[in-house]
Amino acid sequence: MPLPPQPPRFLAIETSTDTLSLALGTGQPGDPVWAHSGPGAAQASATLLPAVQHLLTEAGWALADLSAIAFARGPGSFTGLRTACAVAQGLAYGIRTDAHPEGLPVLPVDTLLVLAEEARHAHEADKLPAPRTLVPLLDARMNEIYLAAYALTPSGLEAVAPARLCAPEALADWLAQPPVQADDHTLLAGNAFTPYAERLAHAPGQRRTALPTATALLRLAPALFAQGAAVPASQAMPLYVRDKVAQTTAEREQRAQGATP
Numbered sequence: 001m002p003l004p005p006q007p008p009r010f011l012a013i014e015t016s017t018d019t020l021s022l023a024l025g026t027g028q029p030g031d032p033v034w035a036h037s038g039p040g041a042a043q044a045s046a047t048l049l050p051a052v053q054h055l056l057t058e059a060g061w062a063l064a065d066l067s068a069i070a071f072a073r074g075p076g077s078f079t080g081l082r083t084a085c086a087v088a089q090g091l092a093y094g095i096r097t098d099a100h101p102e103g104l105p106v107l108p109v110d111t112l113l114v115l116a117e118e119a120r121h122a123h124e125a126d127k128l129p130a131p132r133t134l135v136p137l138l139d140a141r142m143n144e145i146y147l148a149a150y151a152l153t154p155s156g157l158e159a160v161a162p163a164r165l166c167a168p169e170a171l172a173d174w175l176a177q178p179p180v181q182a183d184d185h186t187l188l189a190g191n192a193f194t195p196y197a198e199r200l201a202h203a204p205g206q207r208r209t210a211l212p213t214a215t216a217l218l219r220l221a222p223a224l225f226a227q228g229a230a231v232p233a234s235q236a237m238p239l240y241v242r243d244k245v246a247q248t249t250a251e252r253e254q255r256a257q258g259a260t261p
Contacts, residue, residue, distance in 0.1 A: 008067035016076025119189030137190035
């Protein structure tokens with residue numbers, strides 16, 4: 001009797017913040033997960049590849065055993081996003097098999113979706129009522145935050161509002177309007193609450209401090225892979241949202257006063 005087919009296997013890479021996060025596994029509930037976390041930012045480029053090899057050794061897998069390489073594409077740290085994309089592409093290109101003659105496919109996933117999944121999972125683990133809407137908030141520096149909105153449905157997280165930049169003090173008004181219309185069943189989650197505590201004071205909704213993690217990315221990977229979200233390595237691109245890093249003094253003052261792009 002032939003053995004049942006193995007579920008897809010994934011390497012997940014998350015370097016959108018100052019933390020490097022890796023996870024290896026099938027992403028299926030109950031299956032083992034091999035994970036690594038460490039300093040990110042500039043250090044990620046030096047430690048990422050050795051950490052990947054260590055996880056593969058622990059699992060007893062080779063790169064060629066993977067079905068795809070998932071990475072958080074952004075928004076987030078410019079350096080981190082470029083590192084994750086470049087490493088995912090390099091590893092994918094390096095594996096050419098009969099099944100993947102052009103290299104492994106890659107699975108680019110929005111960082112804010114990964115953050116929302118991390119918050120959802122933590123909320124569930126704490127046995128708290130499931131929120132109807134999750135709004136991930138990631139510190140974008142320069143007096144801004146990255147945010148998006150997702151509805152929690154029986155089939156998973158579904159996008160309600162795409163990634164964008166927002167001044168912290170403008171969040172309350174944005175949350176009050178369609179399509180979000182935040183209430184007590186809305187969960188705000190991320191790392192923006194400490195740096196912008198006073199400026200976010202009037203934003204409605206529950207709050208949870210969280211970061212995007214590779215284990216959350218790994219949980220998302222099977223469904224996204226089944227939906228055909230994987231692409232050839234050559235098509236992997238970061239999602240920056242903010243294309244301009246340098247600002248004039250006047251622009252910085254304007255943003256500090258609460259203007260949004």
